[in-house]
Amino acid sequence: MLELELPWWLDVVLSFLGIGDIIDLIREQIIKRFAGKEPDNLITAIAVLGLVADAGWLQPIPSVEDAPNVTLALLKTIAKRLPKGKTRDYLAELIEKTAKNPDDFKRLVDFGVALNKHPDILETLIASPKVMRAALEGGSEFVELLAKYGDDAFDAAKILGKHAPDVIKNIMTLHIYPVLTAY
Structure with missing residues (x-):
């Protein structure tokens, strides 16, 4: 063991x-x-x-x-x-930041709660460090977007990387998602 x-x-x-x-x-x-x-x-x-x-x-x-x-x-x-690399380093930075400032821990707790609600997303995130980085940066709100929009959001996150949370959120907020997927 x-x-x-x-x-x-x-x-x-x-x-x-x-x-x-x-x-x-x-x-x-x-x-x-x-x-x-x-x-x-x-x-x-x-x-x-x-x-x-x-x-x-x-x-x-x-x-x-x-x-x-x-x-x-x-x-x-x-x-x-996670393999050694930028995403794992970013996770280490988040842990260090929250250890120094417990107020930042709420964001990580919210992220953990969102992943707990969507365990299927966790498996996909573990398989894609680039999307995991986007999820760590986007927090619980981004996990909910991934749950809501599924493969389209994952595919976009693979391309957009750490910029995915902001871009996907803006696309969904502007209600142009149905227009983009119609083509």
Whole structure:
């Protein structure tokens, strides 16, 4: 289990319960170091934040207070599956920014809640780092646009990259989407 890649949904559940965070800390900080490998600092940071969020999760009934923990579990699962590059670096910047300013965490929580409502979108985002970057920049509002407009929005995001949230939002706001798809 320490070297096995779990299905994304199981990874999220285990991290939500804290077990996944502990496993990831052991894997990154103990096993990899003994094996002479470099630990993944992004995974380590998210796991530590996840354990902090777990410390506040003492009631067995799910509630609104669990949203940060769910978000961290989702973000860690995403980080594990993203290849090294600009999108992963951007995710690390977001995590660092929210760690320094907890007010920014609401945006990430909203993003996590939106992904939780649309798990099929998460699978597609993991498969396309360019669209994932757009989703991270566009937040929950962009996830909702992806859910509403489906493949058309995904195809546009693949082309537009990080500019996709603004462009797609403007197209939908101006109500020219039906005109564009009619041709």
